[in-house]
Amino acid sequence: MSSENSTLVKLNNAGFKQNDKWLVEGVSLTVEKGKIVTLIGPNGSGKSTTAKIALGIYKNIEGSVEKYTNKVGYVPQKISIDWTLPLRVYDFMLLTENIKDEAIDEALTLTGVIHLKNKNLGNLSGGEFQRVLIARAISKKPELLVLDEPVQGVDYTGEIALYELIKRISDTLNCGILLISHDLHTVMTATDHVVCLNGHVCCSGSPMDVAKNNEYKTLFGEQASQILSVYEHKHDHVHSDKGEIKKN
């Protein structure tokens, strides 16, 4: 087990009830510095709810949340922004914290949207906006990153590049990441710890442990065994965002 001071957020048997219906219950998990914890599970299994519990957005929860950092970056799954606001990408980057211009440029460059810096937020495509959301979250140099389906709507090559970026950020900033993803492939290759949810924690552990778990197999069926084989074969190259092959 890890020492206490590397823990960023810890959920103890946490749950949240809305209109007398449990959205999720009995979740225990720990996100530590430099580690990626991924939540997987079918729709409505409580992944986003768990993330919001960890972030402290939901107040009246069962169990407890211990949060050891205030430097948080959040990419929500759904975000409704009022497009009548006069808001450029640049203004959005400064939304919750005053960040130096260099840090803004760096983050926007990393996610490949620096050319949109002075564009109105309302004029971006879904994928572009998603990249801006990720840039905003990482530009704060947070200790804890919570990414809820961060690459939704991003093109396929972009998706891979962004996941690589997320992995790199976890290493370079030594921040802890709570990731929610449907992309089981990514989950299995880039994650340190997987929590499989279905209204409760159905299994958790290292990606390999979870992939072998019977409950996981029932939940994900065919896909699960395929992913296992994907996980077991080793890549000897990666693709850059332009599609070129780079040897490992």
Place this chain on the structure above:
Amino acid sequence: MFDDFFIRALIAGLGIALVTGPLGCFVVWRRLSYFGDTLAHSALLGVTLAYSFELNIALSVFIISSLIALILIQLQKKTNLPGDALLGLLAHSSLAVGLVVIGFLTFIRFDIMGLLFGDILAVTTDDLLIIWTGGAVILLVLKLIWKPLFASTVNYELAEAEGLNPDRAKAIFTILMAAVIAISIKMVGLLLITGMLIIPAAMARNISDSPQKMVLFSIIGGLLSVLLGLFSSLEFNTSSGPSIIMASLILFILSLLKIKQSIKLKN
């Protein structure tokens, strides 16, 4: 120089415009125009109480408006009625109660038109003090809560998740709304205060691409409206409130021309 009623009105009006500019932007962004109306309508009750108990009008209006805001929050929690129905309920019932109370206060001669539409003759040197110190405090507080308030206006959950305490900012903003209504009631009148908040901000939206620019243009628009409005009020002997609001409407229409131009340029 404060002896001249017109100079007093000008100084008061410019002070009010400095405050309604930025606050008005938030009213537009957070879709609070009907909320502003409700607070303003309830101000009539505040005015009548001020006369009954010989209180300061601004103070009395501030207290009643804050009270109405609190009641609204409670009703929102305890009932299943939609927000606009609750606002309508509070706006019209507090206006009605205010008018009935005026009916009972037969010993005081009320200038109802002045209350509803503003009266530049009514601005005293004391009012100037209230407007400028009150206004300075409002702006200072707004500056302090700007970050959490703006962030939660854009997205509540982002603000909450990243530790900005949006609920507190919202509560403070509500008090600021009551305060701005309190200091501007004499000048603009309770039926038109929301116009003073919304129209310059709406004009500013048409010509800005960032929040800071919108606040700046909203202030400039408000100042110009007060200048234009008060001079025409003096010239044509019209009520100050409607004159100021009409001036801001003219600025708004001019800002539409700018939109038309930029659309043409795009095509």
